[in-house]
Amino acid sequence: MQKKTAATPIQKALAKIRPAWITRVGQDLARGMEVRAGFEEQLVRFFELLEQSVTTGDPAWMDPILLDWAKSSTETDLEEGQYHVSFLINRMIALTIQVTQDSLTKQQALDLLASVIPIYTYGLEVAARYEMETRVAHISSEMEKVQKRMERVDRSKSAFISVAAHELKTPITLIEGYASMMDDLARDNKNGSLGGLLAGMNTGIGRLRTIVDDMIDVSLIDNQLLTLNFQPIQIGHTISAIQMEVASILANRKLTLDILEFDGSKQWIYADSTRLMQAIQNVISNAIKYTPDGGKITIDGRTLPGFIEVIVSDTGIGISAENQAMIFEKFGQLGRVELHSSGKTKFKGGGPGLGLPIARGILEAHGGSIWVKSDGHDEIKCPGSIFHILVPARTDTPDAEMKKLFDTLERKK
Numbered sequence: 001m002q003k004k005t006a007a008t009p010i011q012k013a014l015a016k017i018r019p020a021w022i023t024r025v026g027q028d029l030a031r032g033m034e035v036r037a038g039f040e041e042q043l044v045r046f047f048e049l050l051e052q053s054v055t056t057g058d059p060a061w062m063d064p065i066l067l068d069w070a071k072s073s074t075e076t077d078l079e080e081g082q083y084h085v086s087f088l089i090n091r092m093i094a095l096t097i098q099v100t101q102d103s104l105t106k107q108q109a110l111d112l113l114a115s116v117i118p119i120y121t122y123g124l125e126v127a128a129r130y131e132m133e134t135r136v137a138h139i140s141s142e143m144e145k146v147q148k149r150m151e152r153v154d155r156s157k158s159a160f161i162s163v164a165a166h167e168l169k170t171p172i173t174l175i176e177g178y179a180s181m182m183d184d185l186a187r188d189n190k191n192g193s194l195g196g197l198l199a200g201m202n203t204g205i206g207r208l209r210t211i212v213d214d215m216i217d218v219s220l221i222d223n224q225l226l227t228l229n230f231q232p233i234q235i236g237h238t239i240s241a242i243q244m245e246v247a248s249i250l251a252n253r254k255l256t257l258d259i260l261e262f263d264g265s266k267q268w269i270y271a272d273s274t275r276l277m278q279a280i281q282n283v284i285s286n287a288i289k290y291t292p293d294g295g296k297i298t299i300d301g302r303t304l305p306g307f308i309e310v311i312v313s314d315t316g317i318g319i320s321a322e323n324q325a326m327i328f329e330k331f332g333q334l335g336r337v338e339l340h341s342s343g344k345t346k347f348k349g350g351g352p353g354l355g356l357p358i359a360r361g362i363l364e365a366h367g368g369s370i371w372v373k374s375d376g377h378d379e380i381k382c383p384g385s386i387f388h389i390l391v392p393a394r395t396d397t398p399d400a401e402m403k404k405l406f407d408t409l410e411r412k413k
Helices: 007-032 037-056 059-075 085-103 108-187 192-224 235-245 247-253 274-288 355-366 402-412
Strands: 231-234 256-259 268-271 296-304 305-315 369-374 385-393
Touching: 007 037, 007 085, 037 402, 059 085, 059 108, 085 108, 085 268, 085 305, 108 192, 108 256, 192 355, 231 235, 231 274, 235 247, 235 256, 235 274, 235 305, 235 369, 268 274, 274 296, 274 305, 274 355, 274 385, 296 369, 355 385
Parallel strands: 256 296
Antiparallel strands: 231 268, 296 305, 305 385, 369 385
């Protein structure tokens, strides 16, 4: 018959303080709180694992209960009387010292504490690691839920924009038709005052149609439905066309548009000429809007590996660092909307804030990009802004007939 191993002094000391330890720790941690049912059983389990760790010299025996506590306290967010595990262990250390002092001789207490304190220290390290891991997992889960809610909201906004824009097109068309008939009648009757009113009405209709068209474009971009019609173009020609479009606005605002001939401006590339013109014109219109009367806008550029870069700089009021990303988001208005000018092309003119987001969407659909640099916002010093537009220097097309035309243009260069 195998002889039973005699208990060591440390084991005897642990057995002696066990009832008092469970009672003292349970009462202390429950004081003033409603602790979870089964908490005493958890303390018994903890003490048994503590004994096992001391007996074997391996503190890893504590891992299972530490992991359970870390997960429980994090997931319930310390509700219903749950403690932070690291705090719990620190409190246990203090209570263990008190119980040993009350129940053991001075030497026994010192010997026991020398054995259990390293186990507690190990428990603190493990608990901290477990708690951090479970908290990170918990926070990541919550962030994922928030992200999904935001995506649903964004989809709802896109759907609203799409439906609202399409629903508005029909009444706008009707109003345009009736306004045109009224204009014909006014000319027949030579009623000058009515003609002036109709001209203002047509201006408002045109602006409303532009807003609706922008809303539709945003909807197409958001839903990745923007289609591009690639054809051979020269960016220099596109910029020249934009210059003619904005000539009257520049004259009214006494603004100077300086267009430099740059490397790549006469290079034939494949792009959607209409959409690319829209994107660059939106950037130039933004420069016009935020450059005071008498200022200057410069268009320059260069070639980069695989790209043509168009650079639009102005002597405007600039953009603060925190707003340089926001201006490319839908409805990204800078400053107080009620202080904006009512005219679309006047200094700090109003608008729905869709021009730059549309420009970004068009350029990204081409495989390009856009960003801005500015030394900050200052309406007195006017540090200006510099917009960088990257357009892929695409020289091939899936359309064979279009490729033949492109090759012919290249040979004529």
